[in-house]
Amino acid sequence: MIKIENQRFIEYFRENFFQGNEIELKDFLENIPKDLSKTLRINTNKISVSDFLKFSELYEGFELEKTAIPNIFYTKKTDNNKYALGNTISHLLWITYIQELRASYSVYELSKWKVDREKYTILDMAASPGGKTTQLAEYYPNSIIVANEFTQNRITQLISNLERIGWNNFCVTNYNWVFFRDLPERFDKVLIDAPCSGEWIGFKAIETIKHWNIKKIKWLSGLQENLLERALVSVKVGWEILYSTCTLNKLENEWIIEYIEKKYPESFRVTYSKRFWPHVEKSGWFFVAKIEKLKSVETNFKKREAKNNKEIKKIDKASLEALSRFQKKYELDLWDSELYVYKSDILAIKRNPDFWELINDLYLTRLGQRIGNIVNWEFTPNYYLARDYELKNAKKIEIKSLDEVYDYLKGKEIETSLELEEKEYLIIAFKDLKIWGWYYSEWKVKNIFPKEWVVK
Ligand SMILES: C[S@@+](CC[C@H](N)C(=O)[O-])C[C@H]1O[C@@H](n2cnc3c(N)ncnc32)[C@H](O)[C@@H]1O
Incomplete structure (x- = not known):
């Protein structure tokens, strides 16, 4: 067992918290070097806790134990774990976030x-x-x-x-x-x-x-x-x-x-x-x-000049038209978002009246979520759009096994007999989880999952 030997540290804690209680001080010192089991936060925006627990038991094999917070669980490795916590499907799809309790x-x-x-x-x-x-x-x-x-x-x-x-x-x-x-x-x-x-x-x-x-x-x-x-x-x-x-x-x-x-x-x-x-x-x-x-405090603040978010602009007419064509084709609803453009990226942020005021006072490095970009007056959706928004009219391919999912993640293309247009975006699903948007060419469905996330 690793021993705490820094006397300054021990004295400080003895004096300030454990006076006359050497047993508890010892307990405290002994618990410092202990590693804790990793905890997983479930993104309830994407999946309910109960659905996640069923999914995880079937496909990920970690033992999950309740914490005091309802959507956070302790995790324990078992013999059924094929992949590390950070490489599970739920983590790659960002349905879960590894966060210390x-x-x-x-x-x-x-x-x-x-x-x-x-x-x-x-x-x-x-x-x-x-x-x-x-x-x-x-x-x-x-x-x-x-x-x-x-x-x-x-x-x-x-x-x-x-x-x-x-x-x-x-x-x-x-x-x-x-x-x-x-x-x-x-x-x-x-x-x-x-x-x-x-x-x-x-x-x-x-x-x-x-x-x-x-x-x-x-x-x-x-x-x-x-x-x-x-x-x-x-x-x-x-x-x-x-x-x-x-x-x-x-x-x-x-x-x-x-x-x-x-x-x-x-x-x-x-x-x-x-x-x-x-x-x-x-x-x-x-x-x-x-x-x-409870009450305002006196400060000698100076009112700042309105910031000019030069790089982030409200969406222009041409970009909006390109996006609207895509929206119409795939029945994509963006009613809840305000749209902006940064370079060629389209950014979507949740509608909120307060945001108008804020944007005048702050210089923003990023705003909301990137959903795609405009190239040659055409809107090209990105992975986030496929994952986080509903494309009601997009065709769907179901992946049946976990191995196929990982093959896909590693970059393997999927062959399909679906009748598709030369360039068409598809939804790939695994057990009701919407996974990735895909791009069709020569009867093959290409992987547009972010390269940096791909499992090695
Ligand atoms: C404890 S960490 C924050 C962790 C983060 N809240 C999280 O949960 O992932 C403290 C952060 O404060 C930032 N920081 C340091 N000086 C700062 C300053 N003058 N103004 C604002 N943030 C500062 C550090 O860079 C660091 O990222």
């Missing part, structure tokens, strides 16, 4: 444990790689979610995860959090999953605990205070902020929220907070706090 608690608490179909404007202030953003999209399917990430080189991964999971109610921004101070009272809910000392990875990389030191934590704590203060300005009165970290020390958690309560006693109230201990919850380390805004 601890990490899913912030959105779960923010949403009061239920899907809320009201229309809100939500800010995810530190979003990449996007685990919590995809969860926000799921719990708030009719809201607009602004997924902000400051670190430029983490934006691509954020966009890719948002696209993969197949929601169209988000936009991506690339601001330093300082920016949000100048956007007062614009959001109904704000999630701050703060950059932190990452104590939580203790169970994966014991090195983190080896180098644990209070000086570094104090420095981060200052950053977190700053981040939270900005976020508080941007939330509307009567609404709420969820602050979370993957740490357990007080400096990155209680200190931060106490600082806010002391500085703005009339404006903010902490309504809930919880620390997730590795030896109690068995879900990894985590801290969440919910803060309600």
Whole structure:
């Protein structure tokens, strides 16, 4: 068993949490290096939990065990697993998302444990790689979610995860959090999953605990205070902020929220907070706090000039005509989406009146979901469109066995006797799961599944 030897770390936790309780301290220390079983979040936008459980038992073979969150399950390998968790059909189709249980608690608490179909404007202030953003999209399917990430080189991964999971109610921004101070009272809910000392990875990389030191934590704590203060300005009165970290020390958690309560006693109230201990919850380390805004705070913000989202434009007439021809042919309904163009890509975002205002104030790196592009006045649909929208008039090919599905994923074409036009898009299905859009040429159906997802 790996032993925790950093005395500074042990002393800090003894003094702050386990005074006079050496047995519990020992239990805590022994549980840090334990690996946790992976948890899987089911995308209930695509499949109900009960249908997924049946499908998974038949085709994927993992043992699934309930967690405290209804659409998240612990997974255990069995002799029936042919593919790793990340290579199962459900994961490749993004019906499931591998997310650590601890990490899913912030959105779960923010949403009061239920899907809320009201229309809100939500800010995810530190979003990449996007685990919590995809969860926000799921719990708030009719809201607009602004997924902000400051670190430029983490934006691509954020966009890719948002696209993969197949929601169209988000936009991506690339601001330093300082920016949000100048956007007062614009959001109904704000999630701050703060950059932190990452104590939580203790169970994966014991090195983190080896180098644990209070000086570094104090420095981060200052950053977190700053981040939270900005976020508080941007939330509307009567609404709420969820602050979370993957740490357990007080400096990155209680200190931060106490600082806010002391500085703005009339404006903010902490309504809930919880620390997730590795030896109690068995879900990894985590801290969440919910803060309600009672009153505006005085700030000397400056109103920003309207941003000019030059690259993302409302869909033009020629593109709309090309798309309409496709829509007519395949009976594709896009009534619930606003359409935009970025370069030659067509972007669809869920209709929401608040979005009009937002687009004037934010410079967007991405908006909604890419559904295809226009080349030579023709609309070419992409994989996401085939997977996430209904093409009522598209012909369907059923794949009968799992092996055939994987052959297809690996790039094998399918021969068909269906009567097809020279270029026609088809839906491929496996056990009621709509899998991929296909393209017909020379009696063969080509694979247009994203290359980077193909199983090696
Ligand atoms: C704990 S991670 C977020 C994890 C993410 N919420 C998820 O669930 O996948 C914290 C993020 O804050 C970002 N960050 C760091 N400095 C920032 C700043 N000044 N403004 C906004 N985000 C920042 C980091 O790049 C990092 O992606």
